[in-house]
Amino acid sequence: MNKYLVVNKPENWNISLENVRVISAKDYLTKPEFSRQKKARVFNLCKDYSYQSKGYYVSLLAEARGHLAIPTVKNIVDLREPKLVKIVSDEFDDLIQRSLKSIKSTEFTLSIYFGQNVAQKYKELSAMFHRHFQIPFIRVKFNYTNKWNIKSIKALSEVEIPGEHLPYMRDFAIQYFAKKRYDTPKSESYEYDLAILIQEHDPAPPSNQKALKKFAEVAEKMNFYVEFVYPKDLSRLSAFDALLIRQSTEVNNDAYAFARKAQQEDIAIVDYPDAILKCCNKVFMAEALENAGIPTPRTIIVHKDNRNKIIEKTGLPLVLKSPDSTFSFGVKKASTPEEYETLVGEMLKKSELVIAQEFTPSDYDWRIGILDDKPLFACRYYMAKGHWQIYNWDAGKKDDREGNADVMSIEEVPKKILNAALKSARLMGKGLYGIDVKEVNGKPLVIEINDNPNIDFGVEDRFYGDKIYIEILTALKNRLEKKTQ
Known part of the structure; x- marks a missing residue:
């Protein structure tokens, strides 16, 4: 296995390390010879690990490429x-x-x-x-x-x-x-106590109020004691056996802190902190999908050294995505070179890397819900009125902010769409995911892998009803019972 010591300035490392090659962070992030390698161990000694810095991306892309990173993004x-x-x-x-x-x-x-x-x-x-x-x-x-x-x-x-x-x-x-190895580290009347994490005034909650009520009702029938908890309740999490996250997830918000603490304390969870880390960064996702050979719109990782060559590869219009964009926040379309220059300049001030993607217009996106490697639901989300995305946060009327949705049985989904969704979800490991897929000229193109996908009453549950809630809660129960075996 190739071993790389990744630093900001290789010239400062004048010590002899057997079988370890010293390279720059810039080379590791941008040179194809490193992205194509299938097996490598990456020791990340960058001077800065702050969010979206070079140090952060070295570990993130190492994981996307299947390389073993020390430290991991989770450590950082x-x-x-x-x-x-x-x-x-x-x-x-x-x-x-x-x-x-x-x-x-x-x-x-x-x-x-x-x-x-x-x-x-x-x-x-x-x-x-x-x-x-x-x-x-x-x-x-x-x-x-x-x-x-x-x-x-x-x-x-x-x-x-x-x-x-x-x-x-x-x-x-x-x-x-x-070295050859490197160190790596209720109410009595109910069977289990379940915490459901929500957030007041969440701008894009993954479940509406009726869905939250349904989760609680179904969980109690399955012998869970249920309590809704809020970000301020992190210190109380140890009192529960299981955690279901139903607030927006980002690397820098309370949902990740809850997920990480649940993992550390062996509390059953949907979803895992690894899923939040990976799905919340479009740079990781782009590399992971490319390395797995999963078709996507033409996608390029933009940095300051290649920003002037992007348009010739993607054409115009093109879509620019902040690495941590969710629910269409931080996703912009550039229709002219001037718009591109303005948008990419603003984004690169906030992050070392940005995603540029070929614009692939369609009337709708497929959303396939996947739970622990099995299909859970299938929807077609239509674009918001007069807009190119599912969500239009700038719409004047609230009713115009998102498009309509069709819901159907898994059996009605074209096999190529379903297979692309299942293959994509496997990149992230076990958990609950929503895979967005466009169908362009009969070909599936994976747009995103979403952790913590929407489960809204009257939308994602429209075809299967209570079965959606039962399956998710059963996954939690299976995690609990696996611990006791």
């Missing part, structure tokens, strides 16, 4: 989320107190390089943090009140490492890359 997001840092660090408490008991001051900083600290007495503590967060360079700050507490945890860039630590860091790197 965990480190940035204070609530999640607290959750995973609570279990360190005994080790923290034991390791720091001899320190006389009220503040202490621990720098960790490839799982080690320059002082051997912090070896166990450093290794523990590294196993949990998988970030090559970490700085942990502690303060003391009545005991030692974690004040902050952040990823370090190479330029932030003190000069006197650099020889140690290089020795630790040589030791690390010489």
Whole structure:
């Protein structure tokens, strides 16, 4: 397996690492030789892991390409989320107190390089943090009140490492890359307690009020105790056996924090944090679909070095998508070169990478609901009145914001549409997905893979009725029962 150390400036890495090639983040993100490789291990030492930075995309695209990334996107997001840092660090408490008991001051900083600290007495503590967060360079700050507490945890860039630590860091790197393996980490009358996460004033809720009521009614018949919870209730999640997310999902919102905590505490969940991370980024999706050979409209990942060559490949009009766009937010159409320049310039200020896609007009999009690799429902969503998308958030009248929908049995769906949807969902793993597919000249083109798809009363449930709710809740019950076997 090829091993790559991905850094911002390879010229600064003048150490000899056996069987590890040092490359730039820019080369890994943009050169075809890396996107085409089927097996690789990627060690991401970029100076910045912030959302939509080069460091973030190195790990994201590594996963899309089927490469093994250290750190993973999940590791990066965990480190940035204070609530999640607290959750995973609570279990360190005994080790923290034991390791720091001899320190006389009220503040202490621990720098960790490839799982080690320059002082051997912090070896166990450093290794523990590294196993949990998988970030090559970490700085942990502690303060003391009545005991030692974690004040902050952040990823370090190479330029932030003190000069006197650099020889140690290089020795630790040589030791690390010489290894063969790399560390990776109710009411009594009811059978189970179920939390359904919703958000007040959600701009695009995945379930309407009647659907939420139906979920609760069906769940209670299936012997779940049901309680609707809100973002402020994260600390209460441990009291439940299962979590159903029915609020909008994004990497930076509370739904991800709930999903991650549920996963850490072995709470059954629909849907998994991995699904949120992957489906919420169109760059990951584009690479994953291309590598799997799934047909899509002509799609190009745009960056500052190729932005002037896009129109000649996609033609005009073209569609530009922010990596984290959902429900048609952050999706724009450029009909002229001037519009393209304005839109792509604005988007590249917010993200290192943007998606450009060939414009493929159609009267409707197929939406195939997939649950744990099986078809759940089938719809055709028609474009909003006088608009090129299903949603038109700029429409003056609320009734004109979204188009109509046809609902039908799975058996009525053309086989090529259904097969494309099933193959796409498998890229994301088990879970609940809505696959959007256009049919152009008799050919299916996958537009998006959506985690946490709409389940609205009177729309997605129109053909199968209560069966939709029963299937989703049964999936949760199956997850619970699998844990007890």
